[in-house]
Structures are given as structure tokens and as C-alpha cells.
Amino acid sequence: MRDASALVLLVAGAAFVGAGTVGLFRFPDVLSRLHALAKADNLGFGLIVAGLVVRADSPATAVKLVLIWLLVLLASTTSAYLIAHRALHRDGGA
Amino acid sequence: MSAFAFYAATGVVLFALGLFRLVTATHLLRNVIALNVMGAGIFLFLVAIAYRNGPDRPDPVPHAMVLTGIVVAVSVTALALALVRRLHRETGRTSLAGEHDDTSPDPDAGADAR
Amino acid sequence: MVVAILVWLAAWALFTGRVFRSGVLFIAFGLTMAIAWVRLGAPDIALAEAAIGAGVIGVSILHAAVQMADRERREQRARPDGPPVEARTTVPPRWSRLRGRTLASLVAAGALGGILVGAVWRLPEAPAGLGPLVDARLSESGASHPVTAVLLNFRAYDTWLEIGVLLLTALAALAVRRETDLRTAIRSAGGDPLVASFTGQAVPVVILTGVLLLSVGTFGPGGAFQAGAMLGALGVLLYLAGHRAVTAIPGTTLRLWLMLGIVAFLIAAVAPLPAGDPLLRIPSGRATATILAIEVAVTASIALTLALLFVTAIPPRDPPMPPGRSDRA
Numbered sequence: 001m002r003d004a005s006a007l008v009l010l011v012a013g014a015a016f017v018g019a020g021t022v023g024l025f026r027f028p029d030v031l032s033r034l035h036a037l038a039k040a041d042n043l044g045f046g047l048i049v050a051g052l053v054v055r056a057d058s059p060a061t062a063v064k065l066v067l068i069w070l071l072v073l074l075a076s077t078t079s080a081y082l083i084a085h086r087a088l089h090r091d092g093g094a
Numbered sequence: 095m096s097a098f099a100f101y102a103a104t105g106v107v108l109f110a111l112g113l114f115r116l117v118t119a120t121h122l123l124r125n126v127i128a129l130n131v132m133g134a135g136i137f138l139f140l141v142a143i144a145y146r147n148g149p150d151r152p153d154p155v156p157h158a159m160v161l162t163g164i165v166v167a168v169s170v171t172a173l174a175l176a177l178v179r180r181l182h183r184e185t186g187r188t189s190l191a192g193e194h195d196d197t198s199p200d201p202d203a204g205a206d207a208r
Numbered sequence: 209m210v211v212a213i214l215v216w217l218a219a220w221a222l223f224t225g226r227v228f229r230s231g232v233l234f235i236a237f238g239l240t241m242a243i244a245w246v247r248l249g250a251p252d253i254a255l256a257e258a259a260i261g262a263g264v265i266g267v268s269i270l271h272a273a274v275q276m277a278d279r280e281r282r283e284q285r286a287r288p289d290g291p292p293v294e295a296r297t298t299v300p301p302r303w304s305r306l307r308g309r310t311l312a313s314l315v316a317a318g319a320l321g322g323i324l325v326g327a328v329w330r331l332p333e334a335p336a337g338l339g340p341l342v343d344a345r346l347s348e349s350g351a352s353h354p355v356t357a358v359l360l361n362f363r364a365y366d367t368w369l370e371i372g373v374l375l376l377t378a379l380a381a382l383a384v385r386r387e388t389d390l391r392t393a394i395r396s397a398g399g400d401p402l403v404a405s406f407t408g409q410a411v412p413v414v415i416l417t418g419v420l421l422l423s424v425g426t427f428g429p430g431g432a433f434q435a436g437a438m439l440g441a442l443g444v445l446l447y448l449a450g451h452r453a454v455t456a457i458p459g460t461t462l463r464l465w466l467m468l469g470i471v472a473f474l475i476a477a478v479a480p481l482p483a484g485d486p487l488l489r490i491p492s493g494r495a496t497a498t499i500l501a502i503e504v505a506v507t508a509s510i511a512l513t514l515a516l517l518f519v520t521a522i523p524p525r526d527p528p529m530p531p532g533r534s535d536r537a
Contacts, residue, residue, distance in 0.1 A: 071413065078406040085400075101248060104211045106324045108218050110317035115222040117313035123227045123273055127234050130265060131218050134241055137253075138214075139324060145248045147337030152249045154354035155338045158363055160253055161355070162370045165433050165510065168260045169377040172517035175272050176381045179521050182276050186283070 002054055009051030016044030030087040038080045045072060097149075101142035108135030120189040122178045126171055133167045210244050228277075231269040238262025251429035252355045255421070259437040260514065264444065268518055350495025351426045359431065360499045361490055368477070368488070371469040371506060378466055378513045381520040407449040414442045422507055426496065432503040436510025443515025454515045466516070469509030472502045 023036025049069040056062040112132030116125055137160045144156035182188060217240055221233035238261045245254035342354050342362065349357035359367050418438040425431025446453040457465070476498055477488040490498050 071410075074406060074409060078402060081402050097247075100211050101244070102328055103325075104214055106321045107215055109324065110321040111215075111218055111222055113317040113320065114313045117316070118310050119222075121227060123269060123276075124222075124230060126269060127230055128222055130234065131222060131237070134218075134237070134261075138241070138244065141245065141248050141250050141253065143328070144250075144337065147339060149249070151339055151343070151354075153337035153339040154342050154358045155363070157250050157253060157355045158358040159366070160250070161256055161359065161433055162366060164253065164256050164261055165437075166370055166373055168265055168437075169374050169513060169517055171265050172268055172514070172521060173377045173381050173384075175268050176384045176517070176521040179272055179276070180384050182279070186280070188276065 006051045006054040009047050009054065013044045013047030013049075013051060016040050016047060018044075020044060031084060034080050034084055034087075038076065042073060042076060045069065096146075098142050098146040101145070102139055105135045105137070105139030105142060108132070108138065110135075122174075122181070122188055122190070126174050126178070129174075130167060130171060133163065137163055210240065210247060214240050214244060227273045228270065231266060231273055234269060235262050235266035238266055252431065252434065255429060255434040256437055259434060259441060263441055264437070264514055264518065267444065268521065271518075272521065348492035348495065350490065350492070350497075350499045353426060353428050353431075355429070356425050356431045356499070359433075360502060361495065364473070364476075364488055364490070367506075368470070368473040371473065371509060374510065374513045375466055375470055378516050381517050385520050403449050407445060407451070410445065411442065414438055414445070418442070418507070418511075422503060425503065426500065432506040433510065435503075436507040437514065439507065439511035440514025440518075443511060444518045447515065447519050454512075454519050462512070462516075465512050466509055469502075469506040472505030476502055 017040065020037050020040030023040060024033050027033045027036055046069060049065050053062045053065050056065060109132050112128045112130075112135060115128035116132065119125055119128060140156045140160050141152075144153040147153045178188075214237065217233055217237040221230050221237055224230050224233065238257060241261060242254045242258040245251070245257055339354075342358060345362070346352065346354060346357055349361040351357040351360065418435045421430040421438060422432060422435035423430075425435070443454045447455065473488075476490065480489040480491070481487065
């Protein structure tokens with residue numbers, strides 16, 4: 001039962017990350033690509049972490065996984081903002 | 095093929111690809127990347143050999159060597175980048191004298207067609 | 209499968225048209241290498257590769273590419289009658305010379321690759337390697353993790369000299385700089401609030417993780433190099449966020465700090481001499497404490513070296529594009 005739900009979560013997470021990657025390739029410009037990545041990848045990553053937490057062998061591991069998830073959220077937010085900022089101002093001023 | 099053969103072969107392929115690119119590319123940043131890919135190939139090769147000796151408890155000596163190698167590769171790459179930047183600052187070139195300049199490293203040369 | 213992705217990424221990174229894309233693909237390649245390391249049973253290497261192989265090197269390369277392009281664009285705008293950037297940098301190659309070189313390098317790459325394959329082909333079946341030797345003396349080494357024991361006890365000389373190499377590169381990078389005062393490398397990041405808050409939250413976490421990696425290295429994957437890599441990346445982060453942490457270190461302290469690793473090894477090496485023991489013989493009674501002390505010094509040196517290497521590569525008087533005014537030189 002645990003493994004089954006973990007499998008579902010992991011597959012769903014992978015599907016979302018894949019969708020984000022498709023968006024990365026197909027969208028025409030930086031900002032829309034960022035949009036695809038920020039939304040789909042973060043959700044996919046969250047689902048993957050959830051799947052791993054379900055399968056974690058100890059509470060300590062589960063806590064570490066959640067911390068990793070929070071850190072990645074923090075980092076991806078900041079980098080998405082920075083990329084968008086630079087793209088906006090480069091196109092605006094060039 | 096065994097796992098060892100896969101990884102060892104990959105290491106060799108990476109090394110060969112990197113070497114080829116190192117010689118044929120003139121843009122210095124490309125050379126830096128090629129050098130790093132070569133290094134990664136060799137590390138992979140070494141660790142594959144270590145893995146072959148004991149899949150459950152791999153030989154730690156090559157691991158230590160590769161760890162050392164990675165750190166040295168990082169510092170040498172950083173030094174190379176410092177030299178490249180200085181060269182670019184003084185002369186505006188991105189390749190060594192006597193070689194044709196590769197295309198400028200412009201990240202968004204014009205609008206991205208994709 | 210990992211193998212296929214590795215080769216594909218590497219080939220794409222090496223042969224793609226634009227240098228920036230090459231750098232990004234190289235970062236992806238480095239992270240995939242980290243996965244390969246885990247699959248090969250080398251978590252220590254995976255940690256180091258992820259932090260510095262993909263992180264610091266990738267960021268340095270991207271930074272160099274972007275800064276050089278920015279500078280060219282700025283110069284072109286400052287001299288509108290000068291030759292346009294494209295004309296100056298896309299001189300068509302002399303194809304005959306290029307073809308010869310391509311052929312020669314193909315042959316060389318193939319030959320060297322063949323030598324490597326041949327070396328492996330004739331290895332004896334399932335040799336034991338050095339693993340059992342390490343395991344036999346592991347208990348006296350001061351660390352229960354084999355890789356740490358090898359790095360800091362059995363092959364301590366190699367590590368000592370490697371720290372020496374690091375010191376050399378740091379000194380060389382400092383020498384390549386035209387301006388000798390590091391304080392000129394301060395960037396004006398504009399006080400972007402998001403970056404400031406991110407840095408404020410990330411710094412304590414990274415410090416904790418670095419210390420954790422260092423202390424765990426005695427028992428499991430981790431150790432001085434990984435911890436040094438994390439803290440070095442922290443220095444890079446602080447610098448990129450506009451903080452004066454790395455550039456404001458006074459010269460004497462800087463040099464002393466860089467030398468900490470080498471000096472620690474030197475002390476450990478010379479200490480056994482008066483008792484008649486050979487150089488760098490670590491007493492098995494106090495091995496753990498000795499190794500840990502050396503590791504702390506080495507971590508500090510590596511962290512500063514990595515951060516310094518990144519900072520010194522950046523020429524001063526190159527402020528980043530201030531927000532909203534990207535065409536003001």
C-alpha cells in the first residue's frame with residue numbers, strides 16, 4: 001500500500017517535470033518558459049519529494065527530505081526572479 | 095555488458111570527445127569546458143575500475159584520487175577562467191592569437207528564433 | 209541509461225553553437241555525473257561533484273561568458289563607428305588548416321581511447337584491489353569511513369600536496385589580476401530585496417550543512433573537501449549578492465587563511481620527527497583528533513581558495529546592469 005501510493009506520487013511528479021521540460025522547449029521566449037518551469041517543475045518536485053517521504057525509512061530522513069524541498073523552493077524562486085529581472089531589463093533597454 | 099564496461103566505455107568516450115573538441119575549438123571558454131569533460135571522463139574511468147574490484151565495497155583509493163582530482167580541476171579551471179577574462183579585457187579577443195576568432199559568446203545574439 | 213544521457217549531454221555541450229548554452233549544458237552534465245557517481249557507489253564524489261563540479265565551475269563559466277558578452281556589447285555601444293562586434297569576431301576560418309587539425313585530433317582521440325580500452329581489456333578477472341588492505345587497517349586510521357581514512361591518513365601526502373596546488377592556483381589568480389587591491393572587486397548589486405532575503409535565509413543553512421558534512425566525514429560520506437566546497441560556494445553566493453565578506457578580508461589575514469591547510473599538514477608532518485618517527489606518521493592513539501584538526505584547517509583553506517578564485521576572476525569597474533537603465537555605460 002505504501003509502495004503503491006509512493007509509486008503514484010513519483011510518477012505524477014515525473015509527469016509534471018516532463019511537462020515543464022516540454023514547456024521549456026516549446027515556449028517562444030524567456031518569460032513564458034520561466035512560467036512553465038516555475039509552476040510545473042516545482043509541483044513535480046514537490047510530488048517526487050512526497051513520494052520519497054512516503055517511502056522514507058525513518059522520520060529523520062523524511063524531515064531531511066522536506067527540508068530539501070523547502071530549500072529547492074527557495075532557490076528556484078530566487079533564480080526564476082533573477083532570470084526574469086535580467087531578461088526584462090535587457091530587452092527593455094537594448 | 096557489465097555495469098563496469100558501460101561506465102568505463104563512457105569514460106573513454108567522454109575523454110575522446112573532450113580531447114577532440116579541445117583541439118578543434120578556438121573559443122577559449124569552449125576549451126575550458128572540453129578540458130573539464132575530458133577530466134570527467136577519466137574520473138569516470140577510474141571509479142569504474144574501483145567499482146569492478148568490489149561492487150559492494152568499492153576500492154576507496156581511486157575514490158580518494160578522484161575526489162582530489164575534482165578539487166584540483168575546479169581550481170585549475172578557475173585559474174584558466176581568470177586568464178581568459180584578463181585576455182579578453184586586455185585585447186578583446188576570445189581566442190589565442192593566430193587562431194580565428196570564434197563567434198562572440200553572446201548569450202542572446204538577436205532574438206531567439208525558437 | 210545514465211550513461212547514454214551523460215554522453216548525449218556532453219556531446220551537445222561540446223558541439224553546440226553558443227558558448228552560453230554550452231555552459232548551461234555543462235552544468236546539467238555535471239549534475240548527471242553526480243547521479244552516475246551514486247550509481248557507482250561513490251557518494252563522496254557525488255557530493256563534491258554536485259557542489260563544485262557542477263555548481264562552482266558551471267557558474268564560473270557562465271559568469272565569464274555573460275560578462276565578456278556584456279563588455280563587448282558595452283564597448284560596441286561606446287564606439288558606434290567602430291567595427292561591429294560580429295564582423296570582428298566571425299572571421300571565416302581557413303578550412304584547409306582546420307580540416308587537417310580536425311583529422312589529426314580525431315586520430316589522436318581515437319588512439320588514446322584505444323589505449324585506455326586496451327589497458328582495461330587485459331585486467332585480471334575480479335582482482336581484489338586495495339580495498340581489503342584499507343579495511344585491514346581501518347580501525348587504526350582514525351576514521352571509520354574508508355575514503356576519509358585514505359585521504360587523510362593512508363594517502364595523506366597526496367592530500368597535502370593537493371592543498372599546495374590549490375594554494376598555487378589561488379596565488380596565481382591573485383597575480384593575474386591587474387588591480388592588486390581586492391576591494392575594487394566589490395559589486396554594486398543594487399540591494400535587490402529578494403536576493404538579500406534569499407541570502408539571509410541560505411547562509412545559515414549552508415554553514416550548518418558545511419559543518420555537518422565536515423563532522424560526518426569521519427563516519428560516512430563527507431569530509432573536508434565537500435565541506436570546503438559548500439563553504440566556498442557560500443562565499444561565492446555572498447559575493448554575488450553584493451556582500452563584502454570575501455573582498456573585505458585584509459591582505460595579511462587572507463594569506464594566512466589560505467595557508468592554514470598546508471600549515472596544518474606541516475605541523476602534523478613534523479610533529480612525529482623528534483620522537484624518531486618518520487614524516488607525517490599519524491599516531492593511531494590520537495588519529496581521530498589529528499585528522500579532524502587537519503580537516504578543519506583544510507576546509508577553511510579550501511573554502512577561501514574557491515571563493516577567492518571566483519572573485520579574483522572578475523575585473524572591477526564592471527558594474528552589473530543596474531535595474532531599469534541597461535543602456536547607461
